[in-house]
Amino acid sequence: MKKISESTIRRLSKYYRSLEQLIARNTDTVSSDQLAEMDGITSAQVRKDLSFFGTFGKRGLGYNTRALKEQIGEILGLSKEWRVAIVGAGNIGKALVNYGEFRKQGFQVHLIMDSDHGKVGQTIQGLTVESTDHLPQLIKKQRIEIAIIAVPSEAAQRVADELMEAGVKAILNFAPISIKAPEGIQVKNENTAIEIEALSYFLTNQG
Amino acid sequence: MKKISESTIRRLSKYYRSLEQLIARNTDTVSSDQLAEMDGITSAQVRKDLSFFGTFGKRGLGYNTRALKEQIGEILGLSKEWRVAIVGAGNIGKALVNYGEFRKQGFQVHLIMDSDHGKVGQTIQGLTVESTDHLPQLIKKQRIEIAIIAVPSEAAQRVADELMEAGVKAILNFAPISIKAPEGIQVKNENTAIEIEALSYFLTNQG
DNA sequence: GTGTGTGAAGGGTTTCACAGCA
DNA sequence: TGCTGTGAAACCCTTCACACAC
Numbered sequence: 001m002k003k004i005s006e007s008t009i010r011r012l013s014k015y016y017r018s019l020e021q022l023i024a025r026n027t028d029t030v031s032s033d034q035l036a037e038m039d040g041i042t043s044a045q046v047r048k049d050l051s052f053f054g055t056f057g058k059r060g061l062g063y064n065t066r067a068l069k070e071q072i073g074e075i076l077g078l079s080k081e082w083r084v085a086i087v088g089a090g091n092i093g094k095a096l097v098n099y100g101e102f103r104k105q106g107f108q109v110h111l112i113m114d115s116d117h118g119k120v121g122q123t124i125q126g127l128t129v130e131s132t133d134h135l136p137q138l139i140k141k142q143r144i145e146i147a148i149i150a151v152p153s154e155a156a157q158r159v160a161d162e163l164m165e166a167g168v169k170a171i172l173n174f175a176p177i178s179i180k181a182p183e184g185i186q187v188k189n190e191n192t193a194i195e196i197e198a199l200s201y202f203l204t205n206q207g
Numbered sequence: 208m209k210k211i212s213e214s215t216i217r218r219l220s221k222y223y224r225s226l227e228q229l230i231a232r233n234t235d236t237v238s239s240d241q242l243a244e245m246d247g248i249t250s251a252q253v254r255k256d257l258s259f260f261g262t263f264g265k266r267g268l269g270y271n272t273r274a275l276k277e278q279i280g281e282i283l284g285l286s287k288e289w290r291v292a293i294v295g296a297g298n299i300g301k302a303l304v305n306y307g308e309f310r311k312q313g314f315q316v317h318l319i320m321d322s323d324h325g326k327v328g329q330t331i332q333g334l335t336v337e338s339t340d341h342l343p344q345l346i347k348k349q350r351i352e353i354a355i356i357a358v359p360s361e362a363a364q365r366v367a368d369e370l371m372e373a374g375v376k377a378i379l380n381f382a383p384i385s386i387k388a389p390e391g392i393q394v395k396n397e398n399t400a401i402e403i404e405a406l407s408y409f410l411t412n413q414g
Numbered sequence: 415g416t417g418t419g420t421g422a423a424g425g426g427t428t429t430c431a432c433a434g435c436a
Numbered sequence: 437t438g439c440t441g442t443g444a445a446a447c448c449c450t451t452c453a454c455a456c457a458c
Contacts, residue, residue: 005427009408013401017383021360031439040385043439044429051441059435059440076404077411091305095298101383101400107407146406153228170406172399176224176308178247186409188402192379193308194220195395197283199353199377200314201216202393204284212449238417250417251451258419266418266457 008049012072014039015046019069031062078105083143085111085168087159088150089119089129092174096148097125110142115155132159139166149173160187215256219279221246222253226276238269285312290350292318292375294366295357296326296336299381303355304332317349322362339366346373356380367394 018038022030032043032050039046050056050068053075057063073079084107086093096102097109114120115132122129130138139147147168149156156175163171170186173179181187225245229237239250239257246253257263257275260282264270280286291314293300303309304316321327322339329336337345346354354375356363363382370378377393380386383401388394 004412006405007427009405010401012408013398013404014385016404017400021384033439038385040387042429044431045427047439047441048428055441057440060438061436062439075408077407078404080407080411082407082410091302095302096399098298099399102403105400105404107403145410146403170410172403172406177228178221178245180247186406188406190397190399190402191220192303192306192397193224193312194217195397196309196314196353196379197220197223197285197312198213198216199379199393199395200284200287200289201219201282203352203377204287205211214449240417249451251453252449254418255420255450262419264418267416268458269417 002052004052008052009076011039011041011045011049012076015049016069016072016076016078019065019072022065023069027065029062030065030068032057034062081106081108082146084109084146084148085113085139085142085144085163086148086150087113087132087135087163088174089114089116089122089124090150093148093150094124096150097127107146111138111144113138115151135159135162136166139163139168144168146170146172149175149179151175153177209259211259215259216283218246218248218252218256219283222256223276223279223283223285226272226279229272230276234272236269237272237275239264241269288313288315289353291316291353291355292320292346292349292351292370293355293357294320294339294342294370295381296321296323296329296331297357300355300357301331303357304334314353318345318351320345322358342366342369343373346370346375351375353377353379356382356386358382360384 015035018035032046036043036046056068056071086096086109089112093112097112112124112127113130113132113135119129120131147163149159149171151159153175156173156177157179160171160179164181164185171179173187173189176191176193178189179187222242225242239253243250243253263275263278293303293316296319300319304319318337319331319334320337320339320342326336327338354370356366356378358366360382363380363384364386367378367386371388371392378386380394380396383398385396386394
C-alpha cells in the first residue's frame with residue numbers, strides 16, 4: 001500500500017467524528033463541501049484524502065454518511081477492540097480512564113498503574129490501580145497493545161522502555177519530552193504545553 | 208515579520224523544554240546536533256528554525272543554553288503572564304487547573320466555570336468553580352486572554368462564541384469538534400482521540 | 415578543526431481545474 | 437446540472453552541502 005501521510009490520517013479521524021454527528025442528525029448524504037466546512041478545510045482536500053483509499057462517493061450526489069463512516073472506521077482500524085494500559089494515576093491518567101471518546105471507539109482501558117504506593121489499590125472507574133513494580137507481568141498478562149504514559153518527564157523514557165520490552169507496540173505519551181523508540185514501535189507525543197505556547201506566539205506576533 | 212510556519216513554532220516549544228532540561232543538568236553549551244537528537248529531528252532543521260529569528264549560535268561552538276532558552280521564551284511570548292480561564296470542571300478541566308507546565312510558563316488560571324450547578328461552588332486548587340451563567344461578566348472582570356474549552360461537543364461552539372464575544376483572543380479546545388472562529392482569533396484543537404486513532408491506523412496498516 | 419548560517423535542491427502536501435459520471 | 441475523482445501546478449517545508457566564523 002502507498003504511504004499515507006500523518007496529516008491525511010488525522011483528517012480521516014476528523015471526518016469520522018463529523019460523520020458521527022451527521023448520522024446522529026439523521027443525515028444520509030454529505031458532499032465533500034459540507035464535510036470540509038465542518039472540519040475547516042477545503043473540499044479538494046477531503047476528496048484527495050479519500051481517494052487514497054478508494055472511491056466512496058457518487059458523482060453529482062456526494063457520500064452516504066453511514067457507509068463512509070463505516071469505511072473510514074475500517075481504514076483506521078477501529079473495528080477491532082484495542083487493549084490499553086495507562087501508566088500514571090495522576091490527574092491526566094484519571095481523566096483518561098473516564099474518557100468516553102476512547103471507549104466509544106473500542107479503546108478499552110484494562111490496566112492502570114502507578115509507582116506511588118499511596119495510589120496503588122485505589123479504584124478508578126472500577127479499575128484498581130496496580131503497582132508499576134509488576135509492569136512487565138501485568139502488561140503481558142493483560143495482553144496490552146497500546147500504552148498511555150502519564151508520568152513525570154524524568155520517568156517517561158524509562159517507563160517507555162519497560163513497556164516496549166514487555167511487548168507494547170504503540171505509545172501515547174503525555175510527558176513533555178520526546179520518547180525514543182526503535183523502528184516499528186508507534187509513538188505519539190501529546191503535549192498541551194506546546195499548543196498553548198503556540199497560541200502565545202501567535203497572540204504575541206500577529207494578534 | 209516573515210510568516211513563520213506552525214511546525215517551526217511547535218519545534219521551538221520543544222527546544223525550549225529541552226533547553227530547560229540541559230540547564231537543570233548544568234550544561235552551558237549545546238550544538239544543533241545535540242538538540243536535534245533530544246527532539247528526534249535533524250540538526251539542519253534546528254538551525255533553520257532558529258535562523259528565522261536571528262543568529263544565536265557561535266560557529267564551531269554551538270549555543271549557550273541559558274541565552275537560547277531566554278530568546279526562545281521571548282519569541283514565544285512567554286515573558287508575559289497570560290490570564291487563562293477554563294470552561295468545564297470535568298476530568299479534563301480539573302486536570303488542567305493542576306497542570307504544572309502551564310504555571311511554570313506563565314499561564315495563570317484565574318477562572319474556572321461549569322454549567323452544572325452541582326459543581327458550582329466546589330473548590331479546585333483554591334479556585335472556586337463559577338457558573339457559566341455569568342460567563343461574559345466573569346471573563347471581562349478577570350481580563351481573560353486565553354480560554355480553554357473542556358465541555359462536551361454539543362456545547363463547545365456556543366461556549367466559544369460567548370468567549371469570543373466577551374473578548375477572549377485565543378482558545379484551546381478539548382472538545383472533539385472543530386471550533387469556528389473569525390480571522391484574528393487563535394484556535395487550537397487538542398483531540399486525544401485523533402492521536403490514538405492515528406496509532407490504531409499505523410498499527411493496523413504497517414505494524 | 416568544529417559547528418553555525420543559509421542559498422539551492424529536493425520532496426511532499428495542498429490547491430487548481432476539469433473530465434467524467436450520476 | 438451537480439459533485440466526485442484526479443492529473444498537473446503551485447506551494448511549502450525539509451534536507452543538502454558548503455562558505456564562513458570561532
